[in-house]
Amino acid sequence: GQQLNQSPQSMFIQEGEDVSMNCTSSSIFNTWLWYKQEPGEGPVLLIALYKAGELTSNGRLTAQFGITRKDSFLNISASIPSDVGIYFCAGHTSGTYKYIFGTGTRLKVLA
């Protein structure tokens, strides 16, 4: 099955730094989602994007729906230790039954 390309695969950053990650696809999507998964738990929805060019924030998190509709970006500002986890993007095309998930970006924050 198709999976989306996420980069970077992993990041080690210092507390207080900003983080950027992205997700690219060969297909056009109508919806982009960003999830966070903590160790041993299921993913939790962070941000949903529905229009090309849309920029949406959730606290220190900001995500953008790429203009081409084939990519999306997630930024985390002023990282803190509890930001640790795996961040997944997911894309969806209207009329289809499922989301396509990215391979994940593993974030570790050093205090």
Place this chain on the structure above:
Amino acid sequence: DGGITQSPKYLFRKEGQNVTLSCEQNLNHDAMYWYRQDPGQGLRLIYYSQIVNDFQKGDIAEGYSVSREKKESFPLTVTSAQKNPTAFYLCASSLRDPNYGYTFGSGTRLTVV
């Protein structure tokens, strides 16, 4: 509170045995999904169901079976035909139009001993 519950959290299976993972939701969602997650990999779809008494194979259905007799429940059976069943299994649910995303359970970690 509405949510999706997976049980057990940890499961150990001997080779050659079938095991069933439970998934129950009280969100009144029509659609339910099973995903498999291996270290360093994304989520791979095993089976999904959009309505009671109907389900379809996902990308890696071989060695797995499901049933959808009730809207709230979507159990997954890992059969002895699954050659490498050790993994983290995630159940999810959504509205029939999944445009608003999935709600995930907290997962079951299956280990073959």
